[in-house]
Amino acid sequence: MIPLIERHPTRSAIIAVVAVVLLWLVFAVWPESLEEALGRKKIFLHALLNGITLGALYFLVASGFTLIFGLMRNVNLAHGSLYLLGGYIGFEIAEWTGSWLFSFIVAFVAVALVGIVLQYVVFRRMEGQDLRQTLVTIGISIVLADLMLWIWGGDFYQILTPEWLSGPVETFFVSAVRSSGEPVYLTYPFVRLLILLASVVLGVGMWLVLSRTRIGMLIRAGVDDRDMLAASGVRIQLLFLGVFAFGAGLAGMAGVVGGTFQSLAPGEDIRFLLASLVVVIVGGMGSIPGAALGALLIGLAEQFGSVYVPTYAVVFTFLIMVLVLAFRPQGLLSNR
Numbered sequence: 038m039i040p041l042i043e044r045h046p047t048r049s050a051i052i053a054v055v056a057v058v059l060l061w062l063v064f065a066v067w068p069e070s071l072e073e074a075l076g077r078k079k080i081f082l083h084a085l086l087n088g089i090t091l092g093a094l095y096f097l098v099a100s101g102f103t104l105i106f107g108l109m110r111n112v113n114l115a116h117g118s119l120y121l122l123g124g125y126i127g128f129e130i131a132e133w134t135g136s137w138l139f140s141f142i143v144a145f146v147a148v149a150l151v152g153i154v155l156q157y158v159v160f161r162r163m164e165g166q167d168l169r170q171t172l173v174t175i176g177i178s179i180v181l182a183d184l185m186l187w188i189w190g191g192d193f194y195q196i197l198t199p200e201w202l203s204g205p206v207e208t209f210f211v212s213a214v215r216s217s218g219e220p221v222y223l224t225y226p227f228v229r230l231l232i233l234l235a236s237v238v239l240g241v242g243m244w245l246v247l248s249r250t251r252i253g254m255l256i257r258a259g260v261d262d263r264d265m266l267a268a269s270g271v272r273i274q275l276l277f278l279g280v281f282a283f284g285a286g287l288a289g290m291a292g293v294v295g296g297t298f299q300s301l302a303p304g305e306d307i308r309f310l311l312a313s314l315v316v317v318i319v320g321g322m323g324s325i326p327g328a329a330l331g332a333l334l335i336g337l338a339e340q341f342g343s344v345y346v347p348t349y350a351v352v353f354t355f356l357i358m359v360l361v362l363a364f365r366p367q368g369l370l371s372n373r
Contacts, residue, residue: 062081063082063085063210064210064211066211066214075345076345077212077213078212078213079212079213079223080344081344082210082212082223083223083225084340084341084343084344084345085337085340085341086223086225086229087336087340088333088336088337088338088339088340088341089233089333089336089337090229090230090232090233090298090336091298091336091339091340092332092333092334092335092336092337093232093233093236093237093332093336094232094236094291094294094295094298094332094336095309095312095313095316095332095335095336096236096240096316096328096329096332096333097236097239097287097288097290097291097294098116098117098120098287098288098291098295098309098312098313098316099312099313099316099317099320099328099331099332100239100240100243100284100287100325100328100329101116101119101283101284101285101286101287101288101291102116102284102288102313102314102316102317103316103317103320103322103323103324103325103327103328104280104281104283104284104287104323105280105281105284105285106317106322109277109280109281110165110167111156111160111170111281112167112170112171112174113155113160113170113174114171114174114175114178114310115155115174115175115177115178115181116285116288116309116310116313117178117305117306117307117308117309117310117311117313118177118178118181118182118185118306118310119148119151119152119285119288119289119292120288120289120291120292120295120305120306120309120310121181121182121185121292121301121305121306121309122147122148122151122181122185122289122292123144123145123147123148123288123289123290123291123292123293124144124194124196124289124292124293124295124296124301124305125185125188125189125194125292125301126140126143126144126147126148126289126292127140127141127143127144127196127289127292127293127296128140128194128196128293128296128301130143130144131196131197131293136199137196137197137198137199137202137297138199140196140293141290141293144289144290144292144293145286145287145289145290146286147289148285148286148288148289148290148292149282149283149285149286149289150282151285151289152281152282152284152285152286153278153281153282153285155174155177155281155285156277156278156281156282157278159173159174159177160281161274178306178310181306182303182306185303186303189301191302191303192302193300193301193302194296194300194301194302195296195297195300195301196293196296196297196301198228198297202227202228202231203227203228204226204227205224205225205226205227206224206225206226206227206230207222207223207224208222208223208224208225209222210222210223211223228297229298232294232297232298240325240326240328240329243325244325244326247325252276255271255276256276256280291309295309312335315331315335315354315355315357315358316328316331316332316335317331317368318331318358318361318362318368319331319334319335319357319358319361319368319369320332320368320369320370320371321367321368321369321370321371322367322368322371323371324368324370324371326370327368327369327370327371330369330370331368331369334357335354335357338353338354338356338357339353339354341353342354
């Protein structure tokens with residue numbers, strides 16, 4: 038940490054100032070002048086938590102995408118369709134069995150099987166041919182979108198959470214102070230906090246696997262020089278098949294989360310594909326911590342933009358991407 042501060046003193050000072058201001062806004066009691074400028078503190082805290090939990094959803098989608106695109110160099114522009122397909126499957130399973138948790142398992146396995154088919158039929162035959170992969174997966178995404186429109190129609194679907202997860206929970210954030218001096222604590226949906234915690238655990242687990250285990254070493258070695266790794270006796274195609282299936286399964290599982298947070302409808306596949314692309318560009322290709330940071334920044338930018346400047350909310354997302362491409366094109370947390 039200290040060598041990093043010595044190398045980048047200005048950047049470190051800016052980050053420290055931003056962190057102090059943000060902590061003050063979150064934990065301090067707002068004066069009336071600040072509430073007149075920014076609105077009630079409760080609105081700010083809701084936007085903050087909504088941005089963080091939306092970032093968790095974007096991370097679930099983008100983490101699978103960064104494995105497939107960032108590590109394996111497979112241009113899978115059908116990734117958003119895998120997200121929406123997983124959401125629809127999770128909705129059907131939840132309606133049929135009444136089990137919200139079981140829908141995650143089925144969506145993960147079903148979409149992972151679709152990912153295996155894509156890797157074996159499409160990407161195995163087009164290794165290193167980025168343009169062909171792009172065109173073919175765009176065609177696949179169009180076909181999948183039409184099939185899902187044919188099966189589920191153009192209606193909006195919502196995956197209901199179980200009773201033990203429904204309802205708000207009281208947090209430790211003080212949103213206001215009564216005239217008697219008693220603090221008012223912010224309440225927030227419990228299911229969103231639980232999924233945020235699960236996303237953090239999943240992200241840490243993926244990072245540990247990729248950076249601390251033999252499987253992660255083999256994946257990184259196969260990306261750098263697959264011919265040499267194959268010559269050493271490793272079944273490289275089987276390894277990449279497993280990675281692709283896991284990344285696709287994460288997208289399917291994220292579809293269940295998205296159906297719980299928001300809703301499922303035609304067009305969500307394009308939205309989350311674009312979000313995944315932006316997150317990977319901002320965070321850095323193949324970087325799990327980068328995907329987490331990029332998803333957090335994009336989620337916060339969307340939510341704060343929609344609350345305070347709704348007319349230009351979409352601009353903030355692409356402004357972040359443009360700034361990263363201009364000053365650090367390899368991404369915030371990638372050295373490549």
